[in-house]
Amino acid sequence: MITMAQYYDIQRMHFREGKSIRTIAKELKMSRRTVKKYLTEGKEPLRPPTRRSIKPRPAPVIEEVRPLIEKWIREDENAPVKQRHTGKRIFERLVTEHCFTGAESTVRREVGRIRKKVKEVYLPLEFQLGDNIQCDWGQAQITLNGTPKTVHLFVMRLTASRTIYVRAYIHERQEAFFDGHCRAFEFFGGVPRRVTYDNLKTAVKKVLHGRNREENEAFQALRAHYVFHAEFCNVASGNEKGQVESMVGFIRRNFMVPVPEVQSIEEFNQYLEQKCREYAAKTRVPYRNEIVNELWEEEKKHLLAIPKTPFDACRIVSVKVSSQALVQLDTNFYSVPCRYVGEVLLLKAYVDHVIVVDQDTVVAEHSRCYQKNRRRLQLEHYIDALMKKPRALKNAAVFQTNTIPSIYRRFYKEMNQRYGTDGDKSFVRILYLHREHGSDVLIPILKEAERQGQYRYEVVWNLLHQRLHGHNTTQPMPKEALTERLSEYQVSQPDIHQFNQLLGKGGTLH
CATH class of the missing domain: 3.30.420.10 (Ribonuclease H-like superfamily/Ribonuclease H)
Known part of the structure; x- marks a missing residue:
């Protein structure tokens, strides 16, 4: 049987274009007998039958549980995507909970039919300016x-x-x-x-x-x-x-x-x-x-105005200061002044830095660390403890960090070698100047003292005072004149007989 389109081509080519049966058969690639049949008999080819709707067969077994299946599928809309009913799971529940006697394929077919019907409609939206x-x-x-x-x-x-x-x-x-x-x-x-x-x-x-x-x-x-x-x-x-x-x-x-x-x-x-x-x-x-x-x-023009006071964009955490003057955020630790050991403070975690506060007073501020199990230490927070334990300075973790200027380590090493424990104590006193004036001021002072070869607290304090106030409180003695000037001093022997007048009766005279 030919299609309706082929039948149309045969009619057009013969009656409109005047082509012979042989020519039509050759161009359409069909037999001359077929072409002749549709030209001489004048019958149209049979049209394909339209698909008639088939009345669904009664399904008494599934009819009883259909409302239940629809209910479970509706409830799935609010359930997590990966925890929703499958056709197999619905069949298992029907058998277990409702003594269902039908086949699993029947249930799966019904589930597919129901889900095919349930299609969500999305509405086009239009928003107002600034809304x-x-x-x-x-x-x-x-x-x-x-x-x-x-x-x-x-x-x-x-x-x-x-x-x-x-x-x-x-x-x-x-x-x-x-x-x-x-x-x-x-x-x-x-x-x-x-x-x-x-x-x-x-x-x-x-x-x-x-x-x-x-x-x-x-x-x-x-x-x-x-x-x-x-x-x-x-x-x-x-x-x-x-x-x-x-x-x-x-x-x-x-x-x-x-x-x-x-x-x-x-x-x-x-x-x-x-x-x-x-x-x-x-x-x-x-x-x-x-x-x-x-x-x-x-x-x-339609947006609300931004408040003049900026929002404090941080996460606030209550922290307790450890015996090492550290507070913890996530897996990292940040130092605070040692006077707060044992107290509970508030830590404000910002995206790029951390602030520790005691009520309204900021007691410490650090850059935020996103590595794991790290410490952020500041020298200023441990100076009071170092004054009580000056010998600990040599191995103190806070003095080993890469934030400590190299001149600090050189100056401390020289003072420790020259004066021992006294040198440790004196250098901690220098660190108090660091806390008061900052490293930007103290670094050039220490370099100048190093250039002069003077590794003492008094010299550092004098150079600092001169820088801040513009004059010397003492005049340093040139090295080359030191021996000569000392030789000019004559020290007389003390006369201890003058103390005899203080003795009472019976006392031993000197």
Whole structure:
């Protein structure tokens, strides 16, 4: 049997173009008998029958449990993706819990039919200017100082103008989360009325019924400072903030191919901010005639003003000072003044530094360490303890760090060799000058004393006083004149007979 299209070609070529049966058969590659049959008989080929709907057969076994299967599948929508019912698991539950007598294939077929019917519909959205920002985290690879490194990308997007902001961090902890907000709001030029999140632990303490959440207290402080409303997606429903979800992949594909090679995270963040500005300058807003930059300028007028007082973007931890004057954050230790040993202080962990406070007083500040099992020690914190234990200075860990100027070690070594324990004590007194005036002032003083060959506290103090006040309190004696001048001194013998008058009666005279 030929198709309707072939039948049409036979009719056209013979009656419209006047071709012979032989020619038509040759061009259409069919027998002359077939061509002649459809030309002489004038019968059309049979059309393919339309598929008639088949009335479903009754399935009394599955009918009894169908409502139960539909209920379990609906409940799966709120369950973790990897912990949802399979057809096999539904069959097992039906057999175990409801004495089901049908076959597993019947259940699997029914599950497929039900799931095919349940298709989620996504509505197109349009956001008002200044109303909403979506926030999310992502990960990417960079080459940092020649070593592959995974960084965490904090991404925010203004949903009306489509402006994006992205910044890289070493981790996704609360201090990075807060710092990202502060920098993003500064970049956007204001604060939106609503920010949409998924249920991240840095913001949500507990997921309650429906859209209700028990928020982290520190996150509440962030919201109160900037006065925005937080909205949270349903569990495992990242599509509810689809604009920023799609941007994480876009950033990896367009900003980070090939893999960026940088010397520091700060250098990489400068690159990312520049790419965000380039994106805004050349990208057109979907379904509008403006580019992102133009609509962004308009949206800035609708954003809330940024507070004049900056937000304290840190994670606050209560710490107890150990007997070695150290406090612990994660796996690392940071020194504090030794007078705080045994006390409980507050540690403020920022992205790049750490501050330890006693009520409102800052007692220590260190650069943040992201290695494991490391110490950050400051010489100033141990000077009081060294005054009580000066001999410990030689092996004190704080004096072995690479932050100690080399002139300090040379000067101490010379004083220790010349004066022993007294030299240790005198050098600790010099360290008090370091704590009072700083290394920038003391280093040139020690170098000058070293040049003169004078390794004594008094000389250092005199040179420091001269530098600070502009005059000498003593005049140092030239070396070449030392022996000659001493020879001029004549010291008379003491007359002890003069003490006889102090003796009482019977005393022995000298």
